[in-house]
Every structure is written in C-alpha cells, then in structure tokens.
Amino acid sequence: MQVASHNGKPFNFSPEALTEVQGLMVKYPEGRHKSALIRALHIAQEENGGWLSIAALDHVAETLRITPIEVYEVATFYTMFNLEPVGKYVLEFCHTGPCAIEGAERLLDYVRQKLGIETGQTTPDGMFTLKEVECLGACGYAPMMQVGIYYHEHLTEEKIDRFLEDCRAGNIDKGSWKMH
Amino acid sequence: MSRKLLLEHAHIDGINGYETYRKHGGYRAVEKALKSMAPADVLEEVKKSGLRGRGGAGFPTGMKWSFLAKPEGVPRYLLCNADESEPGTFKDRYLMEKIPHLLVEGMILSAYALGANTSYIYIRGEYSWIVFILEKAISEAYAKGWLGKNILGSGFDCDLYVNPGAGAYICGEETALIESLEGKRGNPRIKPPFPAVKGLWQCPTVVNNVETLAAVVPIVNEGGEAYARIGVGRSTGTKLISAGGNINKPGVYEVELGLSMEEFIFSDEWCGGIKNGKRLKACVPGGSSVPILPHYLVTKTAAGEDRLLSYESLADGGFESGSMLGSGGFIVYDEDQCVVRNTWNFTRFYHHESCGQCSPCREGTGWMEKVLERLENGKGKLSDMDLLVEVAKKIEGNTICPLGDAAAWPVASAIRHFREEFEWHVREPEACMQRNYGLVKEKAELA
Ligand SMILES: Cc1cc2nc3c(=O)[nH]c(=O)nc-3n(C[C@H](O)[C@H](O)[C@H](O)COP(=O)(O)O)c2cc1C
Ligand code: SF4
Ligand code: FES
Numbered sequence: 001m002q003v004a005s006h007n008g009k010p011f012n013f014s015p016e017a018l019t020e021v022q023g024l025m026v027k028y029p030e031g032r033h034k035s036a037l038i039r040a041l042h043i044a045q046e047e048n049g050g051w052l053s054i055a056a057l058d059h060v061a062e063t064l065r066i067t068p069i070e071v072y073e074v075a076t077f078y079t080m081f082n083l084e085p086v087g088k089y090v091l092e093f094c095h096t097g098p099c100a101i102e103g104a105e106r107l108l109d110y111v112r113q114k115l116g117i118e119t120g121q122t123t124p125d126g127m128f129t130l131k132e133v134e135c136l137g138a139c140g141y142a143p144m145m146q147v148g149i150y151y152h153e154h155l156t157e158e159k160i161d162r163f164l165e166d167c168r169a170g171n172i173d174k175g176s177w178k179m180h
Numbered sequence: 181m182s183r184k185l186l187l188e189h190a191h192i193d194g195i196n197g198y199e200t201y202r203k204h205g206g207y208r209a210v211e212k213a214l215k216s217m218a219p220a221d222v223l224e225e226v227k228k229s230g231l232r233g234r235g236g237a238g239f240p241t242g243m244k245w246s247f248l249a250k251p252e253g254v255p256r257y258l259l260c261n262a263d264e265s266e267p268g269t270f271k272d273r274y275l276m277e278k279i280p281h282l283l284v285e286g287m288i289l290s291a292y293a294l295g296a297n298t299s300y301i302y303i304r305g306e307y308s309w310i311v312f313i314l315e316k317a318i319s320e321a322y323a324k325g326w327l328g329k330n331i332l333g334s335g336f337d338c339d340l341y342v343n344p345g346a347g348a349y350i351c352g353e354e355t356a357l358i359e360s361l362e363g364k365r366g367n368p369r370i371k372p373p374f375p376a377v378k379g380l381w382q383c384p385t386v387v388n389n390v391e392t393l394a395a396v397v398p399i400v401n402e403g404g405e406a407y408a409r410i411g412v413g414r415s416t417g418t419k420l421i422s423a424g425g426n427i428n429k430p431g432v433y434e435v436e437l438g439l440s441m442e443e444f445i446f447s448d449e450w451c452g453g454i455k456n457g458k459r460l461k462a463c464v465p466g467g468s469s470v471p472i473l474p475h476y477l478v479t480k481t482a483a484g485e486d487r488l489l490s491y492e493s494l495a496d497g498g499f500e501s502g503s504m505l506g507s508g509g510f511i512v513y514d515e516d517q518c519v520v521r522n523t524w525n526f527t528r529f530y531h532h533e534s535c536g537q538c539s540p541c542r543e544g545t546g547w548m549e550k551v552l553e554r555l556e557n558g559k560g561k562l563s564d565m566d567l568l569v570e571v572a573k574k575i576e577g578n579t580i581c582p583l584g585d586a587a588a589w590p591v592a593s594a595i596r597h598f599r600e601e602f603e604w605h606v607r608e609p610e611a612c613m614q615r616n617y618g619l620v621k622e623k624a625e626l627a
Contacts, residue, residue: 027341029255029298032381034363038346042305070363077365078346080305096267097468097525098424098511134349134529135267135468136306139509140422140430149308177308179315 005084011056013063017043020179021063034066037074041081042177050090050129051082079133087122087129089167089174092146095132098139107143108132110157114164127167148174182449183410185398185418186391187434190278196313198320201281207326209400210288214334217400222293226396228404230416235261235352235389236467236507238491247376248294249384257385258296259361260287260393262303262310263345263352267468267529268509271420272390274432276303276310280317284340286393288326289400291338294386298339301390302357305346314342349533353581354387355379356535367535368581391420412438415490419508426514428452441465441487442479445512458514462597465494466506468526469586471593472519473503499593518612520605523594524552530587541584544575548591555602558609565595565602 013021021040025033040060041052048056052075061068075081082090091111095104108119111130115123122129138144141153150173152163166172194200201207213222227242248256260283264272276283283301291299303311318340321327329337343361345351351360355369358380379385395417399407408416415437424430427445429452435444444450445460454460463478464470481487482501487494494505513522531545548571554560572588579585595602605612 027343029381032362035343035361037363038305038360039344042308042344042346066363073365074363078305078348080347095525096529097522098268100525101425101511101513101517101522133306133347134532135265135269137264137270137273137304139268139270139424139511140432141270142424146306175309179312 006054007085009053009055011044011048011053011059013044013059014047017047017178018063025064034064034070037064037066037071038078039177040064041071041075045081046177050086050088051084082129085122087127089127089147089172090129090131092131092133092136094134094136094138094142094144094146096135096139098135099142099144102142104143107155107157107160111160114160128164147172149177150175182434182436182439183418184434185407185410186275186282186394186420187279187432190275195279196277196281196317198281198317198324201279202324205401206281207285207324209397210285210292210326211332213289213292213400214332214336219293219295222289222396222400225399225404226293229395229399229407230404230411230414231392231395231399231407232415232491233389234391234395234419234508236266236469238505241388241392244376244388245290245294245386247374248386249377250295251384255298255383256294256296257380257383258287258291258294258299259354259357259380259385259387260299260301260390261352261354261357261387262301262307262390263349263357264307264390264507265304265349265352265533266507266509267526268424268464268511269422269467269507270424271422271432271508273307273310274422275390275394275420276307276314280310280313281321282394282397283314283390284317284321284326286396287340288321288331288338289396290386290388290393291340292336293396296386297337299341300361300380301340301342302351302361303342303344304351305344308344311342311344318342348535349529350535350581350583353583356581357387358385365535367537368583370580410436412488412490413492415492415505419489419505421489421508421510423451423510423512425510425512426455426458426517427512428455435489437488437490438493439489440479441489444489444510445478451510451512454512454514456514458516460512461515461517462513462519464503464509464511464513464590465489466504467509468511468529469589470504470506471499471502471589472597474597477501477597499589500596503593518556519594519598519601520552520556523591524549524556526590527552527587530583534583534587538579538584540575540578541587544571544584545587547571548587552591555605558605558613560602560606562603562606564606565599568592569595 024036028035061071144153231241232238351366356366360366375385481496536542572592575584576588
C-alpha cells in the first residue's frame with residue numbers, strides 16, 4: 001500500500017495544463033467528469049517533477065470538483081503514480097517472465113551495480129530512480145525499460161551505458177503527457 | 181502464404197496516417213455499412229463470421245452483442261479494451277501503433293451495430309505514446325466526417341475518445357475497466373448484473389478487445405461467410421499471435437487459425453525455431469494465465485494428433501494435457517529455462533496485481549509466491565508441491581473475478597507436468613541453482 005506524502009511545496013497546474021484538463025472533463029457526459037481523473041493525475045505528476053505530492057493531489061481534486069479522498073483512493077491504487085519524490089529519470093525495468101528469460105534479471109543487477117542503488121531508490125545526485133515493473137507489452141523485444149513516455153527495447157549493457165551517459169548529457173527526451 | 185486480414189497493409193509506409201489508409205481501402209466498410217446496411221445487418225454478419233473475442237476468453241462476439249439491453253432513452257456504450265497487460269501479450273499495441281485507423285474504423289462499425297453513440301478506448305497508461313497516435317487518427321477521422329454527427333448523412337452520431345489507465349493489470353477485466361473508466365480504483369464488480377445490462381455509469385455496455393473490433397472491418401467488407409471460411413471448425417478467421425521467449429524471430433504474426441504449432445514454432449516464415457540451436461522445453465501459448473505445455477504436448481495432443489493454433493486444439497485434453505489460445509501471448513522456453521523460477525515469477529505477478537477484494541486471491545497468491553520463492557532458493561520441502569496444488573484449488577472458482585483462476589492455473593499445470601523439476605529443487609538445491617543461474621554467491625545462504 002502506498003502512502004501519499006508532503007514536501008511542503010504548493011502545486012498549481014500551469015495555465016496550458018489547466019486548459020487541457022478542462023478539455024478532458026467535457027469528453028464525458030454531464031456530471032461524469034470524474035472520469036478525467038487518471039489522465040489529470042498523469043499531467044499533474046509530470047508538472048510536479050515526476051511524483052504526486054498531497055498538494056498536487058488536492059489541487060487535482062479541486063480542479064475536478066471532487067473530494068480529495070476520491071483522488072487519494074485512485075492515486076494509491078495505480079503503480080504509475082509515484083507518491084514520493086523521484087529522480088530526473090525514472091528507469092522502469094520490466095522483470096516479468098518473458099523479459100526475465102531474456103536476461104532482465106542480469107541486466108537489473110548490472111544497473112543496480114552501476115548506479116549504486118537498489119530498486120526503489122534514487123541516486124544521490126537526484127538523476128536516476130530505479131523501479132521494477134510488471135510486463136509492459138514489449139515481451140518480444142526484451143529486455144526493456146520505460147523512461148518517461150517511451151520504451152527502450154532490446155537492451156544490452158552497452159546500450160544502458162550509452163543511455164545513462166546521454167541522460168547525464170541531457171540528450172534524452174522523456175516525452176510528455178501533455179498533448180503534442 | 182497465410183492470408184492477412186488485419187495486418188495486410190501494416191508494413192506500408194504512412195499507413196498510420198489517414199490518406200494512406202484511405203488509399204488502401206480504408207473506411208470502405210463504414211461507407212458500405214452506413215449506406216447499405218441496417219445495424220441489425222452488421223450484427224448478422226458478425227454472427228455469421230463466427231468471430232470470437234480476442235481478449236482471452238474467446239466468447240462469440242455476435243452473441244455478446246445480441247445480449248446488449250436496449251431500454252428506451254438510456255445511452256449504450258461501446259468500450260474498447262486496450263489494457264493489454266497479460267504477460268506475453270503485445271499484439272494490440274502492434275496493431276494500434278501500425279494501423280490505428282483500423283481500430284477506429286472497426287469501432288465505428290461496431291458502435292453502429294450496437295446503437296452506441298459514445299465509445300471509449302481504455303488503453304493501459306504505459307502505452308502513453310499510443311494514446312497520441314490514436315488521438316491523431318481519431319481527429320483525422322472527425323475531420324473527414326467519419327466520426328461526429330450524422331455520419332455520411334445516415335443519421336448516426338458517433339463520438340470516440342481515448343482514456344488511459346495508470347498501471348494495473350486488473351483493469352483489463354471488463355468490470356474493473358469500467359470502474360477505472362469512471363475514475364475509480366480498478367476493483368472488479370460482482371456479476372450479475374453484467375455490463376450488457378448495467379455497465380459504464382450503470383448503462384448497457386459492450387466491452388471488446390482491440391483485435392476483435394478491428395476484425396469487424398474485414399467482416400463487413402467481405403461478408404461474415406467469407407470470414408468464416410478461413411480457419412478451422414469454430415475457430416474462424418485469423419488471430420494475432422505475439423511470439424516471444426527463446427525463439428529466433430520474436431514478433432507479432434497474423435495466422436489463419438488452424439496453423440500447426442510445429443510450423444508456427446519451427447518454420448522460418450514464423451518463429452524460426454529455438455534460438456542458439458537449443459531444444460524446446462515448454463510453451464505457454466496464450467499468455468501467462470494459461471496452463472504451460474511440456475515439449476511433448478506442444479506440437480502433438482495427448483492423443484497423438486497434430487496440435488493446431490485454434491481454440492479447440494489448444495484446449496484438447498482439458499487441463500490434464502491441454503492449454504488455451506487465450507490472448508495469443510505465445511511464450512517459448514528453451515531447455516535452459518527453469519520452470520520453478522518462471523512459475524514463481526508469474527505468481528509474484530498475480531500477487532502484485534491482485535486488487536485485494538477477495539481473500540482467496542489476495543492471500544492465496546501471496547502464499548503461493550512465498551512457497552515458490554523458497555523452493556526456487558533451495559529451501560523448499562517435498563510437501564510443498566501438494567501444498568501449492570491445494571492452495572491453487574482453494575483459489576480457483578472462489579473469487580469475484582477470474583484473476584484468481586488465472587493465478588492458480590499456471591501453478592497447477594507447472595506442477596502437473598514438471599513435478600520432477602520441482603522435487604529436484606528440494607533434493608539438490610545447490611546443483612540446480614548453479615545450473616539455472618550460476619548464483620554461487622548465494623550458496624552460503626543455503627547452509
Ligand atoms: C485479470 C484479467 C485481465 C484481463 N485483461 C484483458 C486485457 O488486457 N485485454 C482484453 O482485451 N481483455 C482482457 N481480459 C478479458 C476481459 O475481461 C474481457 O473478457 C474482454 O475484454 C472481452 O473482449 P473480447 O470478447 O473481444 O475478447 C482480462 C480478464 C481478466 C480476468
Ligand atoms: S479475484 Fe483477485 S483480482 Fe479479482 S476481484 Fe478478487 S481479489 Fe480482486
Ligand atoms: S515481460 Fe517484459 S514486456 Fe512483457
């Protein structure tokens with residue numbers, strides 16, 4: 001069970017995100033705009049540095065005109081929502097069966113060693129958080145990880161090395177949940 | 181060469197855009213249906229086609245549609261299940277990425293047949309970039325008049341939206357999907373009432389898989405009977421198979437149902453055989469939830485007949501010696517893979533994904549995970565196998581949704597077919613750990 005936390009910072013949607021969320025609410029019949037919640041949370045998470053603080057959750061509740069508890073219930077249920085601060089790049093490695101038999105476990109060991117952190121932790125410089133996740137629908141292109149909105153497939157140690165360097169150099173595009 | 185109905189044009193450059201899709205016959209089926217067919221005629225063609233749900237259960241689509249309640253003045257909804265989270269399955273993703281308009285077209289046809297004026301595609305949150313691919317296709321379809329009000333002057337209005345999830349396998353279960361679409365936790369509902377009577381916002385609702393809805397396009401274009409001529413027996417048409425594991429050519433293939441397993445695994449046209457010249461050990465043919473088949477039951481049934489990629493042939497022998505076509509998540513294991521470790525991995529998955537509403541599922545999956553973990557780590561007992569079978573039996577059939585069954589079957593079948601390997605983990609833990617992963621560092625822990 002995840003528990004939400006504070007970091008003392010206020011949160012407000014940017015004007016463009018607010019417009020987008022309001023646009024989502026009208027895709028559902030009158031009075032059913034709560035359905036926009038999950039996507040609104042994705043957008044809030046992105047605008048809040050990759051995680052959802054209580055301030056962010058409360059702001060989403062206010063925007064959607066629903067109670068905070070309705071938002072907490074949902075935010076704690078779905079694994080894509082981070083309820084604690086994360087690094088700039090969140091590396092989400094698939095460790096489910098088909099990836100495991102294609103070497104995901106060995107690769108995870110390699111990444112843990114290379115970054116000096118365990119699964120669930122963030123590097124001291126705040127660059128990387130390592131997460132293990134369940135099958136992401138890329139089993140034929142294993143092993144793989146997701147970073148931001150994109151998949152990185154057919155991973156090898158060399159590819160990981162290059163990827164981490166590119167992140168440090170600021171060359172990795174994480175994509176955006178906001179409409180392109 | 182096998183016929184392709186869904187992926188025929190998938191390799192064409194630009195087919196994800198409207199112009200190219202249209203040039204290759206796109207939206208012809210919507211034109212045909214809206215100009216010359218009544219909604220009931222579309223339903224009739226789908227019935228004739230024998231199409232069965234491609235999401236896993238294989239329920240006849242025409243029959244499902246005919247159960248939809250139609251009370252006066254109440255809106256009906258069509259939902260596309262694009263949650264695709266069953267380990268081993270990545271076919272819907274391929275279809276949506278490559279040829280998104282096919283899904284849009286299939287949904288317009290299906291919505292027309294059902295009299296649904298608003299439809300949603302519920303897609304797993306991790307497929308975020310596909311959300312934008314679909315939304316682009318949808319906005320093109322609106323701009324060209326295939327979506328919106330009074331399409332082609334037929335009087336039929338159709339709105340279509342994409343709704344992402346946020347990481348929860350259980351949201352693929354249709355009532356959990358509906359809850360999630362309502363902006364709630366993905367807890368499956370107790371049935372009845374079924375979605376056909378009370379679904380989204382308590383209105384009559386049909387939930388279908390991506391591939392099922394896409395298949396309505398060739399069915400309308402060529403007619404239900406022509407579709408039914410492809411395949412074998414009650415397994416009509418083509419099926420997308422996402423093949424992975426230790427094969428030479430992993431990927432998504434469209435096969436005519438009835439193709440032999442031997443040919444699918446070993447021929448160069450398909451999987452291209454086992455990687456690195458190794459031997460086949462086992463196969464999970466329909467996603468992690470279906471029973472595992474040991475090598476001697478993969479290409480032949482227990483009765484010695486050729487095993488085919490079809491609903492009936494894969495299920496031949498029941499749970500004793502068969503499996504299921506399921507979602508078409510096809511996982512191949514070579515001789516080096518450890519069945520105990522794989523079973524533990526899958527059980528951990530189900531434990532993680534259990535929504536926690538029913539105690540047999542919540543506690544049982546956790547218990548099985550623990551026992552399998554200790555077996556895999558050389559700390560198991562010979563009595564553990566019977567214990568696992570017993571726990572699996574207690575879960576099966578005693579839960580709100582079928583996730584419980586899905587967790588129980590892989591364990592029960594692995595022990596049925598690979599009991600010796602499980603026992604070997606107890607008898608010679610060191611040898612089997614070294615063989616499997618060379619984890620010498622953990623040897624000390626065994627003492
Ligand atoms: C735990 C669980 C997960 C499921 N996941 C999916 C899924 O990801 N995609 C899907 O189409 N069906 C999934 N199903 C099956 C759906 O409940 C439903 O039967 C299906 O969407 C119906 O569509 P079809 O008749 O076109 O196959 C799942 C079922 C269960 C019990
Ligand atoms: S069987 Fe498991 S996943 Fe399904 S409702 Fe019960 S606890 Fe939830
Ligand atoms: S098992 Fe890793 S993507 Fe499916």
